[in-house]
Amino acid sequence: MAGLSVRDRFFTPRVARAITSPSGLALMVAGVALGLIVGLPIPFAVLLGVGAWSLRVAAAMAPQPPAERIDPFTVNEPWRGFVQDALAARSRFRAAVERTRSGPLQDTLSDVAGRLDTGVQECWRIARQGESLVRSRRDIDTRAIDRELAQAETAAAADPGDRVSSQTVEALRTQRATADRMDGIIDSTRSELRLLDARMGEAVVRAIELSAQASAPDLALGLSSDVDGVVSDLEALRLALEETAGGPNPGPAPG
Numbered sequence: 001m002a003g004l005s006v007r008d009r010f011f012t013p014r015v016a017r018a019i020t021s022p023s024g025l026a027l028m029v030a031g032v033a034l035g036l037i038v039g040l041p042i043p044f045a046v047l048l049g050v051g052a053w054s055l056r057v058a059a060a061m062a063p064q065p066p067a068e069r070i071d072p073f074t075v076n077e078p079w080r081g082f083v084q085d086a087l088a089a090r091s092r093f094r095a096a097v098e099r100t101r102s103g104p105l106q107d108t109l110s111d112v113a114g115r116l117d118t119g120v121q122e123c124w125r126i127a128r129q130g131e132s133l134v135r136s137r138r139d140i141d142t143r144a145i146d147r148e149l150a151q152a153e154t155a156a157a158a159d160p161g162d163r164v165s166s167q168t169v170e171a172l173r174t175q176r177a178t179a180d181r182m183d184g185i186i187d188s189t190r191s192e193l194r195l196l197d198a199r200m201g202e203a204v205v206r207a208i209e210l211s212a213q214a215s216a217p218d219l220a221l222g223l224s225s226d227v228d229g230v231v232s233d234l235e236a237l238r239l240a241l242e243e244t245a246g247g248p249n250p251g252p253a254p255g
Contacts, residue, residue, distance in 0.1 A: 070124045076134075079127035082193050086123040089200040090116055093207050100211040108220040109207055112227050119200060119227070122234035123193065129241040130189050133182060140179045148172055185244055192237055199230045 030052065035045025072083040090113075097113050100106040149172040156165040206223050213219075 068121060068124065070120070072127075075127050075131040078190055078194075079131050082197050083124055083127045085197045086120045086200060089197075089204045090120045092204045096204065096207040096211040105210065105213070105220055108224060109210065112203070112207070112220070112224045115224070115227050115231050116200065116203065119196075119231040119234050122231065122238050123197070123200075126189065126193055126234065126238045126241060129238065130186065130193070133186055133189075133241070133244070137179065137182045137186065140175070140182070142176065142179050145172055145175050145179070149176065185241075189237065189241060192233075196230055196234055196237070199226075203227050203230065 029049065032045045032049035035048040036042070040048065070083065070087065072080045072087070075083065093109075093113055093116055097106060097109045100109055149169065152165060152168040152172055156162060156169050159165060203223060203226060206219075206226075210220055210223065
């Protein structure tokens, strides 16, 4: 939608859902309630609520970047499996939305499906970054480092005043510590991504259950909040990896 006019961006299904969605209306009510709690006059509290709702609509009107193509087979296991699980969860969630009767429940689930799309993209970017980190770690030969470190420590112990030997020990220890740190990051990323994949799967099961109910918008709002939490955690994990790597995600890894 980047090339569309403001009018064209307004008259889209995405904006229509934002205008009428229960989550948007709930945001308006929350804004009014907050205004009353802080002691604003009723008209100003209402304006605050309308303003919160307007921000929701404006966010829906913002130009959306094209979705990045996801190809699980350009990364190795376990990253490939994580991405495949996320894609499967998205497909099952969409199917549950389509089976849901038209109305507020389906509108809310459609909003959640949009957030789940973001989560899948984040999972993909994490997988690519994880794959890159693993490849970089393989370039560090810890057995050679340990062997050289043992020799350097022996030399330093034999001559404590030898500055070169002590600096060599320090440099080798730093290399070993870097490898250990990378191992820790890789292991924790795998564990966290496995957990977040499981939470996406849980969201799908709940959506399937809700889709069989004629009216459960309140439960759907709870699901929306939980999916927002999953996506936020995925975004935080991806940002932490990018900070560790010193830059954004690399291009797809060769299969």
